[in-house]
Amino acid sequence: MTSRPRVDSEVGPLRTVLLHRPGEELKRLTPRNNDQLLFDSIPWVDRAQQEHDSFAEVLRSRGVEVLLLAEVLTTALADSRAHAAGIRAAVDGRRLGDNLADSLSSHLSGVDAATLAHVLISGVTFEELPAAEGASLVRKMHHPHDFAVDPLPNLLFTRDSSVWIGDRVAISSLAMPARRRETALLDLIYAYHPRFRHAARAYGAHSAPVEGGDVMLLAPGVLAVGIGERTSPAGAESLARSVFADHLVHTVLAVPIAQARATMHLDTVCTMVDRDAFVMYPLARDSLVAYTLRPGHDGSLRVDGPEPFLHAAAEAMGVEKLRVIDTGLDPVTAEREQWDDGNNTLALAPGVVVGYERNVETNARLEDAGIEVLAIAGSELGSGRGGPRCMSCPIFRDSLDLP
Numbered sequence: 001m002t003s004r005p006r007v008d009s010e011v012g013p014l015r016t017v018l019l020h021r022p023g024e025e026l027k028r029l030t031p032r033n034n035d036q037l038l039f040d041s042i043p044w045v046d047r048a049q050q051e052h053d054s055f056a057e058v059l060r061s062r063g064v065e066v067l068l069l070a071e072v073l074t075t076a077l078a079d080s081r082a083h084a085a086g087i088r089a090a091v092d093g094r095r096l097g098d099n100l101a102d103s104l105s106s107h108l109s110g111v112d113a114a115t116l117a118h119v120l121i122s123g124v125t126f127e128e129l130p131a132a133e134g135a136s137l138v139r140k141m142h143h144p145h146d147f148a149v150d151p152l153p154n155l156l157f158t159r160d161s162s163v164w165i166g167d168r169v170a171i172s173s174l175a176m177p178a179r180r181r182e183t184a185l186l187d188l189i190y191a192y193h194p195r196f197r198h199a200a201r202a203y204g205a206h207s208a209p210v211e212g213g214d215v216m217l218l219a220p221g222v223l224a225v226g227i228g229e230r231t232s233p234a235g236a237e238s239l240a241r242s243v244f245a246d247h248l249v250h251t252v253l254a255v256p257i258a259q260a261r262a263t264m265h266l267d268t269v270c271t272m273v274d275r276d277a278f279v280m281y282p283l284a285r286d287s288l289v290a291y292t293l294r295p296g297h298d299g300s301l302r303v304d305g306p307e308p309f310l311h312a313a314a315e316a317m318g319v320e321k322l323r324v325i326d327t328g329l330d331p332v333t334a335e336r337e338q339w340d341d342g343n344n345t346l347a348l349a350p351g352v353v354v355g356y357e358r359n360v361e362t363n364a365r366l367e368d369a370g371i372e373v374l375a376i377a378g379s380e381l382g383s384g385r386g387g388p389r390c391m392s393c394p395i396f397r398d399s400l401d402l403p
């Protein structure tokens with residue numbers, strides 16, 4: 001018997017998670033396209049898969065049910081409506097022109113669900129397009145390795161494309177063009193997979209950017225939303241209005257973060273490692289502030305602050321004080337380990353987190369503070385600039401009774 005999806009904290013015991021085992025889409029990365037596709041180098045794909053398999057194994061060994069995105073997508077695409085919608089979302093007439101678009105769509109309408117899932121994730125190059133009658137200027141003028149359908153190498157970071165808030169799922173509105181089509185796949189999964197199709201949506205039909213890496217359920221009823229390179233003020237405000245209207249939370253903390261690649265999401269700067277504790281980039285510790293948003297009368301919004309993030313968060317969570325694990329790192333080590341996702345941990349339970357093994361100093365300080373760190377290899381996975389929290393979308397966590 002599977003539990004119905006529900007997440008209301010960052011650290012409640014994790015029971016079910018959605019991961020994406022990286023595949024052929026990573027083989028599309030070249031030195032010519034890696035910047036645009038948001039990777040900092042070209043990963044060794046076999047090793048990335050081994051690292052990911054080990055990550056999944058660590059989770060399973062702690063009793064977590066691991067759902068793999070390609071498998072759940074394939075199940076969803078077995079529904080003919082999902083199959084047709086998946087093709088519509090991938091085949092772009094503006095890029096291909098009507099003739100090529102029609103021929104690709106009709107080819108894909110004849111493939112099985114697993115093949116379509118593969119195509120939707122890995123993309124299609126012009127040389128891979130099915131043969132068609134007659135000449136095509138579009139085909140002739142594109143390089144054979146140009147993408148007719150873009151690959152989605154960042155699907156690996158399942159945190160960003162959807163997020164469960166209580167018993168509702170919010171499909172993100174991703175900011176970067178290289179990631180926008182991910183939402184179409186998540187939309188199909190949650191609409192057509194038998195396990196999810198009855199789940200209510202949060203934040204439906206909004207277009208202002210919100211990415212899951214910026215969204216943190218600090219405690220039941222308290223949501224923090226980073227605002228920076230990815231999530232815009234308009235996105236945070238729309239999300240807040242939506243979750244207030246659905247009575248999912250009582251407070252949203254809007255947290256400005258530097259608009260830089262190193263700090264692309266709030267979870268690159270800090271993550272929760274216990275019900276009252278964060279691991280946090282030391283240079284952000286004193287500067288992080290929050291605006292406090294609460295529902296006003298008649299659908300209006302109250303906005304207070306800004307004030308120091310830790311004060312605002314403690315007050316909203318109803319705890320006296322929040323702890324920041326004192327990593328005490330020198331600025332250079334802190335900067336290096338922050339870049340390598342040292343602060344991007346995935347909590348499996350209060351005081352138990354998964355982190356990249358390479359962040360030796362941060363992990364040692366966490367252990368000193370009594371946090372159990374399950375260290376995983378991530379030399380290849382990290383080339384996309386994301387750590388264990390980025391690579392996981394919790395679908396069910398046991399609820400957390402605050403002290």
Ligand SMILES: NC(=O)NCCC[C@H](N)C(=O)O
Nearest residue numbers: 038157213265384385386390
């Ligand atoms: N939550 C996260 O920080 N996710 C990492 C996303 C990395 C991906 N290459 C991106 O740039 O979107």
